Amino acid sequence: MLKVEGLEAAYGESRVLFGIDLTVAAGEVVTLLGRNGMGKTTTINSIFGLMRPRAGRVSVGSTDLTGKAPYLIAQAGLGLVPEGRQIFPTLTVEENLVATARGGKAARWSLARVYALFPRLQERRRNMGNQLSGGEQQMLAIGRALMTNPRLVVLDEATEGLAPLIREEIWACLTRLKEDGEAILVIDKNVDALARFADRHVVIEKGRVVWQGTTPDLLATPDIKDRFLHV
Incomplete structure (x- = not known):
């Protein structure tokens, strides 16, 4: 479904993304993890046409969406729950x-x-x-x-700033969406909550993918959180 290949982006002369590769299959839940300022929101903005990539390709199925206007990307089946x-x-x-x-x-x-x-x-x-x-x-x-x-729902900071009870309600909602077959790409800091329902995880550090794997892989590699996710 969603395929991101070699995505590069920059703010002026300052490069932020250095060849991000990312896929989400139909009905799959994938997380995009990393500390603040590592390029997660820039990746989302580049996918949705809110920022023009410097290089790389974004596609949904066989449709190339690289650098297209946001409304065309929405029409292609991507739905965004933006940060804030x-x-x-x-x-x-x-x-x-x-x-x-x-x-x-x-x-x-x-x-x-x-x-x-x-x-x-x-x-x-x-x-x-x-x-x-x-x-x-x-x-x-x-x-x-x-x-x-949408064919894919993307959430940037799914539970940021919410009270614990509301966070649990949002997680329960996303779990129901997964059970209904919705494809989801989600950014959030609560790795433990994400691991309860996500299929795969992609970790980025300084604009590069440094690790990716399934939930069992993540749980079997506890140092990933210490190396790339803790402040």
Whole structure:
């Protein structure tokens, strides 16, 4: 499904990514791990056309999306839950959900299904985005991405800044999405929580992939967390 090959990116003359390789298959959950400032968000921004890669290739299936406009990448089936949520503060919950919705006969996600996944959003459907708690805004950001009926959902900092109970609710949501066959690429700092439901893990350090493997591989290599993930 998603294939990233030799991805390079830079801010001006300062190179940030040095040949990132990454794949996510249909129905697979993959994590992108690394300390702050190692290139995780830059990788996501380059995939979604928010930053033009200097080199490399991004494709979904047989479609080359390298450097394409973000709306074309969304149409190709990538749904983004961005860092900081970035919901529309002056739209209601329901307006946020339908603003970028993509339907059709084969659509799997609808308002009813999103509300079933997040009953709290239905309860607050007439509230403005800026009237929601941080946890509710994250639920809304996930619901909004699902309403585009993506082939792959990408979450940048899935539970950052959320209370422990809300984090558990988000993890439970992602587990249900996996059980439903959704493909997911997720960034988060909680490696233990990610290991409970993710299939594979990709670790980057200073813009390079330094390790990748399955969850059993990660659990069998405890020094990975000490070498590349702890602050």
